Amino acid sequence: MNRIKPLALTAPIALSACNGTPDKPNIVFFLIDDYGWTDSSVQYGEQLYPYNLRFNTPNMQRLAGMGVVMGNAYACPVSTPTRACMMSGMNAARIKVTNFTSLEKDKPSDAIGGAPGSVNPNESDIFANPEWNHNGICPAAFRPDSARLGLNHTAFVTPVVQLLKDAGYFTVHAGKAHWAPAGTPGTNPYNYGFAVNIAGGSNGHPRSYLGADNYGNTKDLWDLAAIQNMVEYYGTDVNLTEALTREALKALDYPVRHNQPFYLYMSHHGTHTPIQRDERFVQKYLDAGMSEKEARYASMVESVDWSLGQIMQWLEERGVADNTVILFMSDNGGQSVGSAKGGEDHTQNLPLREGKASVYEGGIRVPMIFYWPGRTKARRENVPAMPEDIFPTLLDIAGVRSFSTVQTIDGVSLLPTFLEGSPIDRDLVFHYPHQWRVEDQEDIDFLSAIRRGDWKLVYRMHTGALELYNLKEDIGERHDVSAEHPDVVQSLAAALSSRLKEWDASMPIVRESGLPVPMPDANTRLSP
C-alpha cells in the first residue's frame, strides 16, 4: 500500500523562469455524459448495429479515422463513480464511491432507505442501503480539516489534475464536475488543481440546455442543478453544449500564447437528460422519420459531435493540433429507462443489454477514441480499458514518471495499448450495490460483475444468483451459460469475492439479518 503523505497544494514549487515545455503534448479529454456505445456513426463493435445508423457524428468519425477506436472501453454504471475513478486511479469498489453524488451534502442518492417517496413494496425492500462515500471524493489536502468541515463519507485522494498542474500543465475544467455535493471542497474544480473552472459544480445534469431558459436560471426552473457562469448566453439561442465549447476555447488562449502545455477537461453535460432539441441539428432527424424524442436525442449527439469538431478546428487554427492528444469517451452507458429518448425501455443500447446504472454491457461499455498525432495509427483495438486507467494514462502521456499519492492506484496506463496494442492482464470489476430508482429494476439494481477475457460473471445480490456470459459469442448477455461452466463460475466468483473483501467494498444490508449481503462465492441464495 503506497499511502504517502499528500503534496501540500500551496507549497511553493521551484520552477525555472523558462516554462516553455513544448516537449509535453497538450491533452484534450473530451468526455460526454450518458452517451451509449451505439449512439454514433462510428463503429465500436465488430459490426455496425441498427442504432449506429441513426446518428450523424462526422467529427467523431474523423477522429476515429486517425486514432485508436477502443471496442472494449468501460466506465462505471453511473457518473460520479466513473469520475472518481478517473481522478483517483482507484476502482469504484475500492474508493467506495459507487453511486452518483447528490446536489447537497449528506444526502445519499440511493432510492431506498429514506429517499423521498420510496415506499416501494418490491423485493429490494429486503435490503437497506450500504455504507458508501455518498459525499464523494475530495482532494487530500483537505483531509486535516475533515472534522471541522463535516466531511464524513468522503474519499480523500491525490487528484491527477493536481499532478498535471504540478508538471506544468495549464489545466482547464469546462462543464460537468460532479465529484461531490455542494458545501464540500470536493465540488470545486479549483481544489483538484484546475487553473480555470468553467461552470463545474455539484450538478450531475443541467436543468435546461437552452439559452432561452438561462440553462435553468429562471425563477420557474431554478434549483441547484442550474448551470453556473454562462451569463453571457442568457436569453439567446445558444445551446449549452455550444456555450461550454466557446468558453473552453477562450480559456485555452492563455497557454497557447505562452507555449505552455494544457490539459482541457471538456466534460459535456450532453447527452444527459433533459433530452432537448439542439435546433441547429434536429430537423434532419425529424425528416428521416424519427419520433420527436428520438430526433431530440440525435440532435444532442450531433451537438457534442459539433463541439468536438470545433475544438479540433481551433487546435489547427492555433497551430497546436500536431502536439495535442485527444482522448474521447463517455462516462457510462446510454440511458435506457424512462423513455426520455423514445423507444421501448431497455432497448436503447441494443445489441447491448440494459443501459445506464447496470453492470450489463449496456450500462458500462462506452465509446472511446485515442488520437496522438504522428504516434497513433488508425485502427480498432479490443484490449479492455477501465475508468481508473485514465489517471495513469494521463500522467504517462504527460511524461510524469515520479509522483506520490495518498491512494493506491488500481488503473494501468493505456498508452502502450493505444500505441502498440499491448495487452493488459487483469480482471475487470464492476460493483453497483445500490438501488438506482424508486422503481426497482432487477437488471440494474444491486449487481456486481467481473470480466476475465471473454467471460463475464454477474452477481445478482437480490437472489444470490450467478450468471455467466461469453461476451465474444454473446455480446448481448442473453444466454446464461453458468450451468455449462461451473468451474469458470467458481473461479470468477472467488476472484470477485476476493477483490470485494480486499477492498472492503460497500454491500447492501439484508434487513432481516442486519448483515451485509454475502460475497458472490458464498453460494447462498437468499429466500425471495
Next chain:
Amino acid sequence: MNRIKPLALTAPIALSACNGTPDKPNIVFFLIDDYGWTDSSVQYGEQLYPYNLRFNTPNMQRLAGMGVVMGNAYACPVSTPTRACMMSGMNAARIKVTNFTSLEKDKPSDAIGGAPGSVNPNESDIFANPEWNHNGICPAAFRPDSARLGLNHTAFVTPVVQLLKDAGYFTVHAGKAHWAPAGTPGTNPYNYGFAVNIAGGSNGHPRSYLGADNYGNTKDLWDLAAIQNMVEYYGTDVNLTEALTREALKALDYPVRHNQPFYLYMSHHGTHTPIQRDERFVQKYLDAGMSEKEARYASMVESVDWSLGQIMQWLEERGVADNTVILFMSDNGGQSVGSAKGGEDHTQNLPLREGKASVYEGGIRVPMIFYWPGRTKARRENVPAMPEDIFPTLLDIAGVRSFSTVQTIDGVSLLPTFLEGSPIDRDLVFHYPHQWRVEDQEDIDFLSAIRRGDWKLVYRMHTGALELYNLKEDIGERHDVSAEHPDVVQSLAAALSSRLKEWDASMPIVRESGLPVPMPDANTRLSP
C-alpha cells in the same frame, strides 16, 4: 481621435518559449463596492472625522503606512460607470455609460419613464430618460456581430485587461463584474481578456453574503443576482467576502509557480447592500454601542479589510510581495439613503455631502491607496484621480508603452503622481443625467459637476441652477458661493458645457418641449 481598428482577440501572438518576465510587477487591484471615504480607520482627509472612529481596518492602515494615500481620488456616482471608465479609459459622459446596468438586457435602470411602480408626482416628472448605453460596455471584438447579437445601446471598447493579457499577464477576475447585462458578451469577464473568472456576471450586488443562504442560491432567495461558482461554500458559515478571497488566491497559484506576472482584479461585492453581519467581526461593534445596522456595516468593512490582509500575507508567503503593486479603491461613494446602514439618511459620509449616486463629494470621493514596494514612500497626496485614469495607470505600471484602442482615452497615468507627486492639469467632469430611485432625491438625481482646482461647480438639471463651492474651505459643500464668484461660475459652466457637447453626452429630455435639458451655460432656469 485615435480610433484605430481593434486588435483581433484571437490572433496568434508570437511569444518566445521563455515567458518568465520578472521585470513586470504583479498587480493587485483591490476594489470595494459602495465603500465611503470615511468608512475606514485610515485618514483620507486633512483630519480624522467622527466616522473614521467607527471602523477598524488594520490592513488598510498597514497598506497606508507603506503607500500613497490619495485624499482626492474620485469615482463615478454609481458602479457600472466607474467600472466602464476603468476598463476603457474614457470619461463616463463620453462613453455614455452614466448609470448602472440592469441584470437583464434592454432594461434601462433609470427610475422614471417606465420603471416598475414609478408613478412619482415630484418635479422629476418634468424629464424623460436620456438615451444612454444602458446595455453597458462590450469588448470591441464583438462589434462586427452587434446586429446579430442585438447589441444596441452598447459602448464597444478595447479593454485594458486584454492589453495586459497581450503583454503577458495572467489576468484573474474575482467577484463583481457589472459591466453589462446578462445575455451580452460584455457581461463575461473572459471576453475582456481575463484568463480566469471567479463569479463575475451581470449582478451589481449579491442576494446574500451568507454561505448559509448559498449566496442567494436557494429557492426562496434566487434571482439573477445570486452569486455564481461558489458551490463549495453552500451551507457553510463562510462569508462571501472570505469565499471570493480564497478562490482568488487559488487562481494565483498558477502564475506564481510559473514566474509569470499576474493581474488580480479583486472586485469585492462588499460593502454593497444587503448589509449583513460578518459574524467573525460584528460583536466588537455591538459591544461598542453601535446599533445593529451600524455594527453590521462595520463588520462588512472589517471583512474586506481582512481580505486585503489575507492577500498581503499570501503574497509574502509565496515570495512575491516585493514585486507586487497594490492599488486599493472604492467604486463610488458610500450608500447614504434607505438607512440600510443605520443613522439618518444623507449623513453617512459626513463631513461629505450626500452619498452614492450623487455628484456631491459623498457620492464620488473615494478611498484610494497605491503601494509599489521599494518605489513608493508612505505619504498623503492630494492630486485628484479619476476612474478613467485606471486604464493608463495599469498599462504604465505594466510597462506597456505601445498599444492601440478603438476608443479615445480620457484618463492619464497616475503613476508619476504616485511616485513623485506630479500634478495633473485638468478639469474633472462628473455627469449623472438620471433619476436613481423612484423616490426622487434632489441632491442625487439629474446633476452634473466640474472641478477645477479647489472650485467645484454643480449643475442642477431640475432647475438649471448652478452652485459653486470651494472644496478647500468647504469640503462639505454647504456654502454656495456662486453669487460671489460669477466669473468662476461662467468659466466653469462654459468648460462643463464644452465637454458635454464635445462628448455628445446623454441628457434628460424635457417632457414639455421634447428637447434635451439645456447645457449648463445656457443660463436658463426651467420653470418648476
